[in-house]
Amino acid sequence: xxxNTEITNxxxxxxxxxxxxxxxxxxxxxxxxxxxxxxxxxxxCGQQTxxxxxxxxxxxxxxxxxxxxxxxxxxxxxxxVFKPGILAKRFVSGKRLMYLHPAQMYLFISVVFFFxxxxxxxxxxxxxxxxxxEGFKVEQSQDSINISPLDSATxxxxxxxxxxxxxxxxxxxxxxxxxxxxxxTSVSQPKKADNNINFGYxxxxxxxxxxxxxxxxxxxLAVGMKEDAGFLEKQFYKQLIKFHKNRGGGIVQALxxxxxxxxxxxLPIFALLLKVFYWRRGRxxxxxxxxxxxxxxxxxxLCIILGVxxxxxxxxxxxxxxxLSTFFYLVFAVRNYYEQGFFxxxxxxxxxxxxxxxxxxxxxIMIMLGLSFLLY
Numbered sequence: 001x002x003x004n005t006e007i008t009n010x011x012x013x014x015x016x017x018x019x020x021x022x023x024x025x026x027x028x029x030x031x032x033x034x035x036x037x038x039x040x041x042x043x044x045c046g047q048q049t050x051x052x053x054x055x056x057x058x059x060x061x062x063x064x065x066x067x068x069x070x071x072x073x074x075x076x077x078x079x080x081v082f083k084p085g086i087l088a089k090r091f092v093s094g095k096r097l098m099y100l101h102p103a104q105m106y107l108f109i110s111v112v113f114f115f116x117x118x119x120x121x122x123x124x125x126x127x128x129x130x131x132x133x134e135g136f137k138v139e140q141s142q143d144s145i146n147i148s149p150l151d152s153a154t155x156x157x158x159x160x161x162x163x164x165x166x167x168x169x170x171x172x173x174x175x176x177x178x179x180x181x182x183x184x185t186s187v188s189q190p191k192k193a194d195n196n197i198n199f200g201y202x203x204x205x206x207x208x209x210x211x212x213x214x215x216x217x218x219x220x221l222a223v224g225m226k227e228d229a230g231f232l233e234k235q236f237y238k239q240l241i242k243f244h245k246n247r248g249g250g251i252v253q254a255l256x257x258x259x260x261x262x263x264x265x266x267l268p269i270f271a272l273l274l275k276v277f278y279w280r281r282g283r284x285x286x287x288x289x290x291x292x293x294x295x296x297x298x299x300x301x302l303c304i305i306l307g308v309x310x311x312x313x314x315x316x317x318x319x320x321x322x323x324l325s326t327f328f329y330l331v332f333a334v335r336n337y338y339e340q341g342f343f344x345x346x347x348x349x350x351x352x353x354x355x356x357x358x359x360x361x362x363x364x365i366m367i368m369l370g371l372s373f374l375l376y
Contacts, residue, residue, distance in 0.1 A: 076100040084329050085336035088290040102292030109299040116306045262364045267291050277348050281338050
């Protein structure tokens with residue numbers, strides 16, 4: 001027996017609304033999509049549904065979003081320090097939500113290091129600026145007329161009356177004659193200018209050109225630039241004039257500002273060297289993960305050294321031994337990450353460190369000096 005089914009016209013029920021469903025739904029303030037009101041987080045964007053903006057929430061979100069400073073950091077920091085290479089190995093194997101991303105960890109620890117080191121840089125910058133200021137004062141205080149010391153023949157002619165006891169000095173006592181002889185001898189010897197810095201150009205002439213607002217070309221020629229100088233040489237002399245106008249102030253700070261950029265170049269080169277030594281051990285990205293974590297460890301050690309030295313003055317040989325321990329950390333990290341024997345890992349780590357220190361670091365120093373020159 002067929003069942004009777006009542007077919008209703010949809011148009012007749014247009015005004016019917018299920019209010020019970022609407023009451024169980026809410027709209028996300030971030031993505032403006034509806035979701036169940038009982039959800040603690042929006043299923044579409046992940047924002048917390050009851051995220052009231054308080055001072056505590058504001059600063060927590062700032063730290064968490066920028067540095068991912070949450071449980072993952074502490075979960076990652078312990079193996080980073082005490083289990084060389086294990087953290088990178090776990091991350092590459094697929095455990096990526098459990099641990100802090102290597103680039104984020106490198107960013108966070110490096111920011112902490114440069115913040116701590118900035119206090120030392122201020123001290124170095126102030127001392128260096130003071131030395132330069134004194135150098136400018138000493139050079140500018142010297143008379144522009146260069147008086148050469150008396151030669152030996154002239155000195156003998158002047159001292160002849162003293163030796164012959166002529167009537168010219170008959171009225172002087174023996175003690176006064178000895179004092180006059182010492183004075184003549186001292187005049188004949190060239191004087192040494194203490195704390196004098198030779199800047200390689202006439203500072204007085206450049207100051208006078210700057211004072212009268214002379215053309216840039218005249219100022220460049222005054223510091224030694226040739227007429228046919230190329231673009232790079234011209235830029236160098238422009239920066240030299242800027243250095244003179246500022247009396248060298250801030251040059252150490254400019255050098256410090258270029259360090260992060262130089263290190264950002266050093267890190268992928270380190271990963272590239274790892275790729276050369278371990279050609280068949282994963283993609284370049286795998287070696288980059290190892291490099292991020294290893295450099296994070298280096299900055300951690302530097303932070304510890306700086307922090308302890310701020311409290312107590314540690315001998316330099318202890319600081320050197322602590323820095324030397326980073327090499328042995330590298331050996332064990334390479335051994336655990338690439339799963340090779342200790343002896344092979346020691347040889348490859350030594351070769352890697354040698355190549356890095358001999359070729360890469362000098363190149364990075366040149367890059368750093370060039371960047372600091374441009375940033376000054």
